[in-house]
Amino acid sequence: LAKTTQPISMDSYEGQEVNITCSHNNIATNDYITWYQQFPSQGPRFIIQGYKTKVTNEVASLFIPADRKSSTLSLPRVSLSDTAVYYCLVGDNAGNMLTFGGGTRLMVKP
């Protein structure tokens, strides 16, 4: 399974756009890139998944360059409630297990 590297922590302010980048240099051809969000005392929550180029949903956007060795989760206009840990995961999409790394702890300040 491909290993991912993310910043340990990031700070932002309300209303700003936050971009969290994840590197996954040994991503395989069949691998998808998935991001999860986790609040204290809760399980991880699915945010977005993509394979290449750009994916957007009502919560976030995911940018994936052509070489797919990195990806960037973009959160538009964050609020205090977006303070959480964000995990980048890489794996195939066949219902197989996820491998969590250390995640990025995002702190949104007023």
Place this chain on the structure above:
Amino acid sequence: EAGVTQFPSHSVIEKGQTVTLRCDPISGHDNLYWYRRVMGKEIKFLLHFVKESKQDESGMPNNRFLAERTGGTYSTLKVQPAELEDSGVYFCASSPGGIREARTYGYTFGSGTRLTVV
């Protein structure tokens, strides 16, 4: 739609005792997963059920852990006998059987069971 439900939310037991954790997945989800995070460590995969069958149990730490999913609905994870190093948060997740659904919705996790072995 109800989410993934785990019971109990907290459990404190003594070393050597037995504890059984329960997970109720989202109705209709064929895939059920168990994960755990021990203190200060990353979330680690334990095992994966497809309906009632164990698809992958490579993450189970040892034979003190037994997972079952009779009838392909809810699942239990039994720890017997519990050791101090088993303390942590145990998460259950479920996902639909289809690839397209998994791509759109990912895995749905429960809130976890916090197990403390003293």
